[in-house]
Amino acid sequence: MAAATATRPLPCLTLEAARIASAAAEEKAKQMGIDFNIALVDSTLHLLHFTRMPNAKLTSIQIAIDKAFTAAGHRAPTSNYSNAPAAKNFLPGGPAYGIHNSNGGRFTLIGGGVPIVVDGVVVGAIGVSTGTPAQDEEVARAGVEALNRRKGGAKL
Template identity: 55%
Template sequence: MTRSSTSLLSPNPSLSLSAAQVALTACLSHASDLGIPVNISIYSSSLHLLAFARMDTAKLTSIDIAHNKAFTAAGHRAPTDTYTKERVGEGGPLFGVGNSNAGRFTMISGGVPVEVDGVCVGAIGVSGGLPSEDKEIALKGVEAILAAFKKQGRTAVKAKL
């Protein structure tokens, strides 16, 4: 009997709860500094919710939007704002993608993937402010994860912008 060279396990690294909590703390702090009440979702690379926070007075209707931003960024391994109307609208190369995943796909800025060694390990989605503010807050979470990895000696951690 010969062994297959194909692995039976997926090499699918993901953010841990600890990393998600580091990001969540940084996002909450920055949103507070800006005076913007937001909802923050952090998803694993396999599209599971790792952490969520809703700041006092954050819009209730933004909860699902934050989840969808993190879901889209992790699932597509790209920031949500890379999907412009020109790309996803009628005649665009990605026309129809906006209707995928039971309507969870979003192109609203504020969803940012986290990469380690060139592999997407999860994503952060923020909603409640202007789209540019949401992205700024999400990036603070990515920066916090990056700093935590650097403390452990990892240097190839980045946000895909």
């Protein structure tokens, strides 16, 4: 019988992959004609890469970071908390109302945070903020899609 170990490997998004996702998100933002804040965290929920486009809202910097934090930590898009059928659980009177106050107020219910999944494991997430939640999510998904297309070429 093999001895039990006290550790396990934790797959994390690399800086190279974060830069690829950020560049793709920025390109999508330029196509939309909107400047965004774009944050990427690794699977430990720590900021790995950040881009603030010139006219992105300054008050959205922390929001973008928190969207990535929430998406990676809960392993789900932040839009699940506002658009999905289960969103009623997070509204006043719902069983999970108040979750937005958890984690020092960093847990966000606003769309625009999307996990990055490799081989079924969340390795990080991208969070985008400045536009509407739908615009933020569209830009974030462009970053994730760029990584999905490059899995063989970029080390994630």
